[in-house]
Amino acid sequence: MAVTMADITKLRNLTSAGLMDCKKALAETDGDIEKAVEILRKKGQAVAAKREDRTAAEGCVLSKNEGDFAAIVALNCETDFVAKNAGFVALTKQILDAAVAAKVKSLDELKALVIDGRTVADLVTEESGKTGEKSEISAYEFIEAPGTTSYNHLGNKLATIAGFNYADVDYQVGRDIAMQVASMNPVAIDQDSVPQSVKDSEYNVAVEKTKQEQVKKAVEAAQKKAGINPNLVDSADHIESNIAKGWLTREEADKAVEIAEKVGAEKAANLPAQMIENIAKGRLNKFFKENCLVEQEFVKDGDLTIGQYLEKSQAGLKVVEFKRVNLNAD
Numbered sequence: 001m002a003v004t005m006a007d008i009t010k011l012r013n014l015t016s017a018g019l020m021d022c023k024k025a026l027a028e029t030d031g032d033i034e035k036a037v038e039i040l041r042k043k044g045q046a047v048a049a050k051r052e053d054r055t056a057a058e059g060c061v062l063s064k065n066e067g068d069f070a071a072i073v074a075l076n077c078e079t080d081f082v083a084k085n086a087g088f089v090a091l092t093k094q095i096l097d098a099a100v101a102a103k104v105k106s107l108d109e110l111k112a113l114v115i116d117g118r119t120v121a122d123l124v125t126e127e128s129g130k131t132g133e134k135s136e137i138s139a140y141e142f143i144e145a146p147g148t149t150s151y152n153h154l155g156n157k158l159a160t161i162a163g164f165n166y167a168d169v170d171y172q173v174g175r176d177i178a179m180q181v182a183s184m185n186p187v188a189i190d191q192d193s194v195p196q197s198v199k200d201s202e203y204n205v206a207v208e209k210t211k212q213e214q215v216k217k218a219v220e221a222a223q224k225k226a227g228i229n230p231n232l233v234d235s236a237d238h239i240e241s242n243i244a245k246g247w248l249t250r251e252e253a254d255k256a257v258e259i260a261e262k263v264g265a266e267k268a269a270n271l272p273a274q275m276i277e278n279i280a281k282g283r284l285n286k287f288f289k290e291n292c293l294v295e296q297e298f299v300k301d302g303d304l305t306i307g308q309y310l311e312k313s314q315a316g317l318k319v320v321e322f323k324r325v326n327l328n329a330d
Helices: 005-015 019-028 033-050 086-102 107-112 120-131 171-184 196-225 236-244 250-269 273-291 306-313
Strands: 058-066 069-077 136-144 147-152 158-164 301-305 319-326
Touching (some): 019 033, 033 120, 058 086, 058 319, 069 086, 069 147, 069 158, 069 319, 086 120, 086 136, 107 120, 107 136, 136 319, 147 171, 171 306, 196 250, 236 250
Antiparallel strands (some): 058 069, 069 136, 158 319
């Protein structure tokens, strides 16, 4: 039978597929709308499989909270053009709404969730057929707490959620905390919730950095005493370049290298352990202030930490959990 424009339009409204794809599917099924829909779905699966090796680095990230539950969904694609498409954003929101309504607690559970008779996994696969790009859910995060909040940054690339120990959290306070998480990217709520492995790593880095600085200071002091500018001999490349420019003689360069080796070795072997430990602990404390949410300066009021802001807003108010998803590099 002949394919009518009305049938093509109906099929396109049902699937959002291209006009020619709809026309071909209807021709193949002799105008059977249901069979044509299935063909287009299969086509979506074929596109998804063909693009399995492609990188889906763009996408849409949205968050939402209702009562004691909050979630973030990141639906990825290959290009920013598709990520900004109204249909792609609408699908992300549809998946997120369903996840929050069902209080989904894992990515696998989310993919298996049924929306209008189709699983989320199928909807994502079909989206590949519509856009011609690889589509995938790259992240799903959720929080359950007495009180929750959410924040979506402009552009739909970054979203955050946070949970509180009280249910009656003021809207603006909740939003401020979610925005703080988005802006300052804390690694933990407080010092106690920083993994020990992270603490150990940061402390070891601080120790090594402190040792290197102490050795460098001793070497530079000795080079200056010998009449050599340390800035001219801080690397092999600089030494050769500065000799070529006439800023440094070969004899001065050799002397500088000799001093660096001798004084550096002597200083490294005789570093005061207590001083190194004290400086390293100071650096670790700075890490906590910059990376623990309650110790961070409140971005809207530098006179307050987030912990102080919470207490000032509501006595005993605490953040119990937060999640952050960002498609861009921090």
